Amino acid sequence: MPISLSGRHFLTLLDFTPEEIRHLLRLSKRFKSLKRAGTPHRRLQGRNVVLLFEKTSTRTRCAFEVAAMDLGMGVTCLDPGSCQMGAKESIADTAQVLGRMYDGIEYRGFAQEAVEELAANAGVPVWNGLTDDFHPTQMLADMLTVEESFPRIEGLKLTFMGDARNNVANSLMVACSKLGLHFTACGPEGLMPEGDLVARCRGIAQETGATITLTDDVDEAAAGAHVLYTDIWVSMGEPDDLWGERIDLLEPYRVTSQAMAKAEPEAIFMHCLPSFHDANTTIGAEVAARFGVTEMEVSDEVFTSAASKVMDEAENRMHTIKAVMYATLSRDDRLPGT
Numbered sequence: 413m414p415i416s417l418s419g420r421h422f423l424t425l426l427d428f429t430p431e432e433i434r435h436l437l438r439l440s441k442r443f444k445s446l447k448r449a450g451t452p453h454r455r456l457q458g459r460n461v462v463l464l465f466e467k468t469s470t471r472t473r474c475a476f477e478v479a480a481m482d483l484g485m486g487v488t489c490l491d492p493g494s495c496q497m498g499a500k501e502s503i504a505d506t507a508q509v510l511g512r513m514y515d516g517i518e519y520r521g522f523a524q525e526a527v528e529e530l531a532a533n534a535g536v537p538v539w540n541g542l543t544d545d546f547h548p549t550q551m552l553a554d555m556l557t558v559e560e561s562f563p564r565i566e567g568l569k570l571t572f573m574g575d576a577r578n579n580v581a582n583s584l585m586v587a588c589s590k591l592g593l594h595f596t597a598c599g600p601e602g603l604m605p606e607g608d609l610v611a612r613c614r615g616i617a618q619e620t621g622a623t624i625t626l627t628d629d630v631d632e633a634a635a636g637a638h639v640l641y642t643d644i645w646v647s648m649g650e651p652d653d654l655w656g657e658r659i660d661l662l663e664p665y666r667v668t669s670q671a672m673a674k675a676e677p678e679a680i681f682m683h684c685l686p687s688f689h690d691a692n693t694t695i696g697a698e699v700a701a702r703f704g705v706t707e708m709e710v711s712d713e714v715f716t717s718a719a720s721k722v723m724d725e726a727e728n729r730m731h732t733i734k735a736v737m738y739a740t741l742s743r744d745d746r747l748p749g750t
């Protein structure tokens with residue numbers, strides 16, 4: 413049976429079957445080849461999308477904009493604080509207004525319930541560009557990057573080290589469960605994934621051959637890993653005064669060359685970005701001045717090493733987001749180029 417995602421929302425990978433996720437990855441690869449070959453693919457000419465950002469962004473915004481333009485679509489981007497939603501107009505009313513003008517809506521914000529409410533009221537596909545709970549478009553880019561690094565992804569061990577209950581760690585646990593990778597969350601008590609989500613992912617994992625391991629032991633987590641993944645220690649929307657506490661809790665979980673040495677010889681390092689691997693940012697410099705820490709979740713050595721795939725991940729955001737928009741907006745189920 414051909415897979416059709418036409419008209420679907422993209423709010424969390426929990427809503428998608430493994431085969432649907434693999435379909436999106438195949439489509440992403442097709443779009444990546446077309447882009448690399450310089451072959452035009454304006455398959456959605458005449459459509460329009462709106463990108464709503466309640467938090468800042470570089471990769472997600474640029475990926476949606478370039479992908480939409482490559483597909484021939486018009487794009488409106490609403491920066492944090494620049495539209496009426498929330499302050500003067502409810503999410504439900506905003507969704508209906510935007511749904512009358514646009515063919516699809518991207519939303520980056522705080523509560524997962526907000527993107528769900530947009531989806532319930534828009535009448536057009538809504539794509540989650542990151543909430544406090546999930547970052548599903550990031551997952552497609554990450555899984556594509558893993559596929560490009562290993563002959564087969566099923567059965568690989570992917571370890572997340574650090575704040576293992578944030579949106580990216582949650583989403584990795586879901587993605588690995590769906591696609592049959594062994595997921596290990598490694599962090600301190602209190603920063604581990606929430607029990608209900610772990611139970612749900614373990615249920616999925618039983619069907620796919622994946623496993624979910626939670627540990628505070630870095631040696632156990634890194635041993636035999638094919639992917640070591642980390643993310644920033646204080647996420648967007650969390651208060652700045654958490655930095656001191658998080659540094660104390662998470663320093664043992666920094667991805668260092670010592671941790672990489674415990675992983676498989678061909679192991680890769682991954683990070684959704686942005687990253688505090690040095691103090692060359694405003695916040696990085698402030699943290700360095702206050703706490704004397706110049707590298708946080710990953711050492712600069714690992715970040716800049718040959719094992720680091722972070723820029724491939726960043727590029728793959730665009731190809732995979734293009735696949736999501738095409739699959740949900742197109743009425744033609746064929747892969748482009750077939």
Ligand code: CP
Pocket residue numbers: 468469470471472473542550684685686
């Ligand atoms: N990884 C990611 O979502 O990056 P941005 O915050 O720059 O969009």
Ligand code: NVA
Pocket residue numbers: 542578579580643644646647648684685686
């Ligand atoms: N956990 C991070 C991811 C950024 C892409 C955050 O939410 O800020």
